[in-house]
Amino acid sequence: MASDVPSSPMRFFVLKKSNKGQHDTEYSTVKPNIGPALSCPQCGGPVGMLSWLPPYRVELELHGKDFGDFMEGPGGDLLVTERFAEDFKAEGxxxxxxxxxxxxxxxxxxxxxxxxxxxxxxxxxxxxxxxPALDLERSRFKSNKPMKQCTWCRKITPDAIAGLTLEEGTWKGEDVFRPRGLWGVLIVSERFMRFAERHAMSHLTLVPIENYVWDPLGLYEGEYLS
Incomplete structure (x- = not known):
């Protein structure tokens, strides 16, 4: 049975793979079949990366001691272990x-x-x-490219991020999702955070969305949490 949306404020986290540690695992696709990206139902523009179609065949590269429960590929495709999937479903x-x-x-x-x-x-x-959609007024990002004017997909191309905020009322209880406005970021609920801790899911890290930093060019220069 799916969990109900709580009345108290929910915390959200950016979900990322861990880059090091005993479960450090990477994958690459083998002769993948590629399909179209998602399309915005309002403006018709592409959203995110091209899709990966079956058959799903991969090569794994193990850098740690054990295989990880979670992997995200360069195109944003996600792999999880059967253990992860069974526990995810069992907890609703x-x-x-x-x-x-x-x-x-x-x-x-x-x-x-x-x-x-x-x-x-x-x-x-x-x-x-x-x-769920980003609150573009309250999220902190810098971009040299104009924001897309579509009010549905709200696509932005950031050069730096120093904290994200979801628009109030757009979250409907999803525990894992990609937000409108920034498809490339994977966000999870507080329920997911507790699930991952309880089952010791490996090869993933969770960062509160308000503290999430992506700044490869150093555009914020230490002002992330100011």
């Missing part, structure tokens, strides 16, 4: 669909990685998109 969390089996055709080891055990079963999942 929402926002992920698909759960398509993935074929691991090869496992490569990093220079310091030990000889691995067989990998767990991985599934390809798709996060929901379309309801």
């Amino acid at each position: 969390l929402t926002g992920l669909s698909g759960f398509h089996p993935v074929e691991v055709v090869r496992v490569r080891r990093g220079r310091r990685a030990p000889h691995p055990a067989p990998p767990p079963r991985y599934l390809f999942v798709t996060p929901v998109y379309g309801s």
